[in-house]
Amino acid sequence: MKKAILLFAAIFMFLLSIAPSASAAGDRLNYDIMYNNSIPLVSNNNRFSLQYNVYGDLQLWDNRTRTMLWNTKTSDTRINHFKIDYWSGKLVLQDPQNTPYWTSDNKAWSTSYYGADNVPPNLRGNVLIVQNDGNLVLYNTETPSAGWYPVWASNTGGH
Numbered sequence: 001m002k003k004a005i006l007l008f009a010a011i012f013m014f015l016l017s018i019a020p021s022a023s024a025a026g027d028r029l030n031y032d033i034m035y036n037n038s039i040p041l042v043s044n045n046n047r048f049s050l051q052y053n054v055y056g057d058l059q060l061w062d063n064r065t066r067t068m069l070w071n072t073k074t075s076d077t078r079i080n081h082f083k084i085d086y087w088s089g090k091l092v093l094q095d096p097q098n099t100p101y102w103t104s105d106n107k108a109w110s111t112s113y114y115g116a117d118n119v120p121p122n123l124r125g126n127v128l129i130v131q132n133d134g135n136l137v138l139y140n141t142e143t144p145s146a147g148w149y150p151v152w153a154s155n156t157g158g159h
Contacts, residue, residue: 031084031126045132056101058082058093060136060154069134070154072102084138089124089151091138104138104152113150125151133157 027044029035040051048069049061056079060070078095085092091104106123114120125138127148135157139148 027130029082029084029128031086031089034081034083036081041128041130043130043132043134047132048130048134050130050136052079056080056093058102060130060134060156062134069156070136074101076101084125084128089126089138089140091125091128091152106138106151109152110150113153120146120149120151123151131157 026041029041035041040049042049047062047064049063050058051061052058054077056076057074058072058079059068061068072093074093076095078099079093079101080096082091082093084090085103088103088106090106092100093102094100104125106125107119110119110123120140122140122143124142125140127139127141129137129139131137136154137150138152140146140151141148
């Protein structure tokens with residue numbers, strides 16, 4: 001009986017030790033998840049990462065060259081998570097009381113990207129991806145007939 005309990009405890013500890021690394025390898029954030037500052041989002045090729053600095057600034061880094069490609073220019077240590085707002089579809093940085101400190105401007109970005117006459121009707125993003133080219137992109141995936149299309153990006157691709 002003792003051996004079975006010890007074996008079970010050893011297996012449980014092994015599984016517990018590998019669980020965080022599995023969740024840390026993600027390259028995307030879905031609209032229903034609040035992401036805290038402890039684990040960065042990392043591109044599938046491991047070259048780019050989205051993470052906080054200690055002052056509350058969300059930053060996109062090129063891990064190979066060790067250069068920052070983009071940031072939110074926020075500096076408040078109370079900021080502790082970011083998420084895609086379900087209702088607006090914008091990327092939002094917030095403090096524990098849900099006070100927004102930075103939000104993506106989906107309309108302005110889409111107008112610039114598509115042109116004023118071609119902006120898609122639904123600018124509500126629901127998936128944020130750190131792409132292998134160094135671009136951070138917020139996509140709308142809600143209209144199957146339209147496919148996935150970007151509604152905001154950091155414009156840092158091509159690295």
